[in-house]
Amino acid sequence: MHETIVAQSMLEAIITEAEKINAKPICAKITCGTLNAVNDDSLCFAFEAIAKGTICGGMKLQIEHKPMQGRCRNCSEVFDVDILNLRCRKCGGDDFELLPDEPLTLQTIEFETE
Amino acid sequence: MYKKIDVGRKILSANEEYALKNSRFFAEHKQLCLNMISSPGSGKTTILTKTITELKGKIKIGVIEGDIQTDLDTQRIRATNAPAIQIETQGACHLSAAQVGTALEKLPIEKLDLIFIENVGNLVCPAAFELGETGKVAVLSVAEGDDKPAKYPAIFAKAKAMLINKIDLLKVPGLVDFDIEKAKADARKLNRDIKIFPVSAKTGEGFADWCRWLVESVSNLRQ
Known part of the structure; x- marks a missing residue:
């Protein structure tokens, strides 16, 4: 629901x-x-709308979701947490x-150069 | 020709900087600040007015009230004579750390033992925005269903405490199907150390334990 703020911060960066x-x-x-509650469609829509008319107009976004991770207190295994089978x-x-x-992170940007 | 650059920058870093500033402020003042998060209608404001009344003469409480529109909740808090600062988010689904920082300047901090932030009623977004608080408190009312910790894990995973409100409704047979043990177990699977307080802000049931925990938390911080 807060994708517009995320899109605005990304655009500025x-x-x-x-x-x-x-x-x-x-x-x-x-x-x-996972816990950042970001919806891909909403974020792309918000970004497209605010990027229009800026140098970022028409940009593509790739969003990778990282699963929640847990560390077992019994065997120390680090694993992806399945909310339906904890x-x-x-x-x-x-x-x-x-x-x-995992925090929301801008990882890489690709540019078109001459 | 293409060029790719690595940025590796946190997108919400602006909010995090303000959150860090707030958390330093709380640490310097040894001030307990609890960020209360729940769905709309779970009873946050009623819990706060009841808590303020119960703790009158023991600890002094101030409130930062977040609402999308209106200052109705702030008026309810002020009716208890506790200081309350209103933040109207005008549509935004969560409070930001900068808004809380501004509100803090208006509270009589030196006279307070505990600050509650009543976040906008929403179980999703407020959990993603750190405010610099010393802890989060999740509120769940029995009418919402016992599956909420499993369906909205973020807030229950991060909270120091969870209040299960409106437990008076469980006494009327057939009124609500809420398995309190399931809600507790699901929350504890995500967060082993979460303190759980079943309460009724209407009847006052369970408030003794909740208020005792608040008093202890304040005194632990002040030691």
Whole structure:
């Protein structure tokens, strides 16, 4: 629901980078953890709308979602957490520590250069 | 020709900077600040007015009230004589750290032991925006269903405490199907250390334990 704020922050960050090297950005890759509650369609829609008329107009976004991860308190295995089956995939134990969620991160930007 | 650059920059870093500033402020003042998050209608404001009344003479509470529109909740808090600062988000689905920072300047901090932030009623977005608080409190009312911790894991995974409100409704047979043990177990699977307080803000049931935890949390921080 807060994708517009995310899109606005991304736009500002991309424009800053584009101005540094004076090139037109064409694609950006972002990663985010499950708990950030980012919806791909909403984010792309919001970004497209606010990027119009800027150097980012027509840019493509690639959004990679990182699963929640847990560390088993029994066998120390680090595993992707399945919310419908909250168990360690190695030993089957249900006592685990939820690891911090991956923050929303702007990873890479591709530019078109002459 | 194409050129690819690595940025590796947090997208919400602007909010995080403000959150860090707020958390330093709370640490310097040894101030407990709890960010209350729930669906609309779970009873956050009623819990707060009841808590303020129950703790009168023991600890002094101030409130930062987030609402999409209107200051109705702030008026309810002020009726208890506790200081309350209103943030009207005008449509935004969560409070931001910068808004909380501005509100903090208006609260009489030196006279307070505990600050509650009543976030916008929403179980999703407020969990994704750190405000610099010392802890989050999730509120779930029995009418919403016992599957909420499993369906909205973010807030239950991050919260220090969870209040299960409106438990008076469970006493009327056939009124609501809410398995309190299931809700507790699901929350604890995500967050082993979460404190759980079943309460009724209407009847006051369960408030003794909740209020005792608040008083202890304040005194632990002040030691």
